Amino acid sequence: MRKCDLTVVTGGSAGIGLALARRLGRPDGQLLLVARGVERLAAAGHELQCETLVADVATQEGLTVLATRLSESPRIRLLINNAGGPFRTPLLDHHPDEASRAIDLLYLAMVRVTAAAWPGLVAARGSIVNVVSVAGTVATGSAPHYAAAKHAAIAWSRGLHVEAAAVGVHVLTANPGPVATAAFPHDRLRNHRWLRHAVITDDRCAETIVRALERRRAESFHPEWWRAAGVAQAVAPGTMARLARRSRERFG
Ligand SMILES: NC(=O)c1ccc[n+]([C@@H]2O[C@H](COP(=O)([O-])OP(=O)(O)OC[C@H]3O[C@@H](n4cnc5c(N)ncnc54)[C@H](OP(=O)(O)O)[C@@H]3O)[C@@H](O)[C@H]2O)c1
Known part of the structure; x- marks a missing residue:
């Protein structure tokens, strides 16, 4: 890795993104955090x-700002596609915008930011972490x-x-x-007697993501036993x- 290699974290101002940025630091290169809230x-x-950039990755305007910045970095060693938020509107409330907003932020932003970073990632033979x-x-x-x-993002x-x-x-x-x-x-x-053990901290999540990245794994679950949920679904x-119906009745 060279000193000028860039690490980019979208949604790097809070939660899992910030915890990842703290763990990765910038020992041998530059770090760029991206989010909306100044x-x-x-x-x-x-x-x-480290460097920061105010940009909404779910909008064309924000993507243009980010793409312009990324074009100035010929080598990108790591891109963490992490920006996201909850979309809790029930389907039956029929908010047509909610579906496209979720797709724009949680799926298409990953695709578009990756496209903007791609030349730098290829030049550095870098890595991408998609936080799904x-x-x-x-x-x-x-x-x-x-x-x-x-589901779209994972596929x-x-x-x-x-x-x-x-x-x-x-x-x-x-x-x-x-x-x-x-x-x-x-x-x-977190208030449930035993289900609270299923909730982890952002730092614990970041620690295990970094470990999976160091081991060059294709896919990881945090904690790892959540892999069983996808198997059970299949x-x-x-x-x-x-x-899911019972959990909705109980936890909303
Ligand atoms: N926490 C969980 O239980 C959990 C579980 C599975 C997956 N995830 C995923 O993990 C990722 C991070 O979530 P988190 O729990 O760490 O949430 P968080 O603490 O709210 O952090 C979200 C980060 O994304 C940024 N962000 C949100 N919308 C953005 C946008 N349109 N453009 C640029 N930045 C944006 C936020 O800053 P601004 O609001 O200032 O822009 C913030 O820095 C998300 O993709 C989420 O879906 C979370």
Whole structure:
């Protein structure tokens, strides 16, 4: 790795993205954090003594700003596609915009930011971490647009892993389970007698993602036992639908 190699973290001002940036640091290169909110981003940049860029990756305008910055870096060693947020509107409320907003942020932003970073990633034979979700592998009743967009993201990320390997770029699809963050507090789970053990911290999530990246894994779950949820969805979809209905009744 060269000193000028860039690491980019979208959604790097809070939660999992900031925890990843803290763990990766910038020992041998530059670090660029991207988010919309100026204050949190400035605080993160100050803490990590790194560059920040205010950009909404779900909009064309934000993508243009980011693409312009990335074009100035000939070598990108790591891109972390992490920007995201909850989309909890129930399907039956029929908010037509909610589906496209979820797709724009949770799926298309990954595709578009990756395209903008691609020349630099290929030049550095770098890596990409796509922060997707266990919700991309199972049916959930509580946030259907979120789950649908994460299903799209996971399929794309798995495909990209294969294509990118041909030019020496490594792609990790990282699927966290519940992580306690500002946008996803998981209060009901955290207040439950035993389900609270299913919720991990952003730092724990980041630690295990970095480990999976160092081992050059294709896909990881955080914690790893969440992999079983996708297997159960494939072999017992009826049971998973029943569990999703019960969990929705209980946890909303
Ligand atoms: N927490 C969980 O339980 C969990 C589980 C599985 C997967 N995930 C995924 O992990 C990722 C990070 O979530 P988190 O829990 O760490 O949430 P978080 O603490 O709210 O952090 C989200 C980050 O993304 C940024 N962001 C949101 N919308 C953006 C946009 N349009 N353009 C640029 N930046 C944007 C936020 O800053 P601004 O709001 O200032 O832009 C913030 O820096 C998301 O993709 C989420 O779906 C989370």
